[in-house]
Amino acid sequence: MSNSIEIPFSTTLMVRDTCLCLHVQRAARALARLFDDALRPAGLTNGQFSLMMSLNRPEPPPMGPVAALLAMDQTTLTAALKPLQRKGWVTVMENPRDRRGRLLSLTTEGKAVLVKALPIWKSTHAMIDGKLPDGGAERLRQDLQALS
Amino acid sequence: MSNSIEIPFSTTLMVRDTCLCLHVQRAARALARLFDDALRPAGLTNGQFSLMMSLNRPEPPPMGPVAALLAMDQTTLTAALKPLQRKGWVTVMENPRDRRGRLLSLTTEGKAVLVKALPIWKSTHAMIDGKLPDGGAERLRQDLQALS
DNA sequence: ACTAAATAGATTGATATCAATAGAAATGGA
């Protein structure tokens, strides 16, 4: 038979070494683990920290803009809010101006958790920032933003 | 009372704008959606494509090195293999040299799926590559690797 | 050979992610 079509190993190596999607997913997993480990004493994951920090605003935002800011699906946001609500750190209330919508806000306890997490974020971020050359962080942020 | 401690909004904006973890997670989600959409006709997600491509080797690798290459937890790899095994694209066999371990290999059908997916990857990757300035892709890969 | 330590994966439980779909409420046009 021998009618099987194969991709040469050299092509595999090329894809592995160049695929931006793979490189970003890989870095995302590594950074998530790093921040999850660091933030664990505060009781937060990296995603929960980012979400709660994005809720620390003068006015409670609706879900749509928050999901867009985090570049996540709205259904993902709905799910991500559940554990934070259970812990009493986030409040989800009906928007009186538009009863389809919800308004998200931090509770006093939620704000206290963020206060505890902030210095951890600062030191962890400074650590990974130091792994990049001067100006590398800003360059990286711009490159990543260009992909979105 | 007013004993609630708050983080100033300016700090929130600073964290949002500078957090490399958030920027990488955000880009990871956006890129995953982009490649998932593109690869859907081939029946693969971006992660499945990367995993199967990494199995396209002369010798079937054990799980550990594959998980390390993809920077993912070994338990994640175990779970990710399940749907691919069910579809008959990947074979997981006991390593005769070390009966604790497994050897991963693509089936003929799995290789055929990869062949179908490769041109989709190429065009999609060229498209996002074009969003970066000249030399930006290589720079980005190096910056991301420095974080891992 | 025997046994303690190390290693390779699997399982469980919790959260994260998104597509597809459904529901409720607001909006706009007739």
Next chain:
DNA sequence: TCCATTTCTATTGATATCAATCTATTTAGT
């Protein structure tokens, strides 16, 4: 006002992710 459309969110089902824990096997020290 009425109805079709749009908008905002929730639910379901599938996969992805990791920590904690477990089993089986190999390796190393004796």
